[in-house]
Amino acid sequence: MRFHREGIPTLVLSLLILGLFNIIPVFFLPGLQPWLVLASLVLLGLVVQFFRNPGRAIAQADDCLVYSPADGKVVVIEHVEETEYFHDRRLMISVFMSPMNVHANRVPFSGKVAYVKYHPGKYLVAWHPKSSTENERCTAVIEGPFGPVLVRQIAGAMARRIVHYLQPGESVRQGQELGFIKFGSRVDIFLPPDAEILVQLGQKVTGNVDVLARMPF
Secondary structure (H helix, E strand, O other), X not given: OOEOHHHHHHHHHHHHHHHHHHHHHHHHOHHHHHHHHHXXXXXXXXXXXXXXXXXXXXXXXXXXXXXXOOOEEEEEEEEEEEOOOOOEEEEEEEEEEOOOOOOEEEOOOOEEEEEEEEEOOEOOOOOOOOHHHHEOEEEEEEEEOOEEEEEEEEEOOOOXXXXXXXXXXXXXXXXXXXXXXXXXXXXEEEEOOOOEEOOOOOOEEOOOOOEEEEOOO
């Protein structure tokens, strides 16, 4: 199991703080030390599991398939008006990531990055209907051989930092890292309205493993 690079500062800070909490009782409250050690190991384990980054190769590379960009649960499948880039009706699929999910986000299909924009915003709970347009978020549009797809990383009530790696004009491959969101969040994908849906509402999905939809030819 790999540890994501975005978690290194948090891990170092956690080790320093927990180290102090375990050293001070040695001199003043030695009876508490075993309990503090146990609590520290639990907290450290939570940090490690949150920033885990399992290596996952795409099983079937196919640019007409749109892989899930995140681990989590499908919470929205609906046709909506996309107002930032397309300004028309699109099929939106949303994946909600709890704090227990892997939070590395991945490119759903290969193509060229046509648009990237970061938006500061609120921190509504990630399943709130307005979180897609009012929360802190970052939007990327990837132009592939079967048309463009918009991927939007959205911060949640606990998330306080969105990291995005894509740059306009660069070519990206299916499955590579798109970014990272810290502590509970959501990813929306906007597809052509006639894309074939391959998941169900409430289904748990895994990034780079489960296919959300098939692009229309």
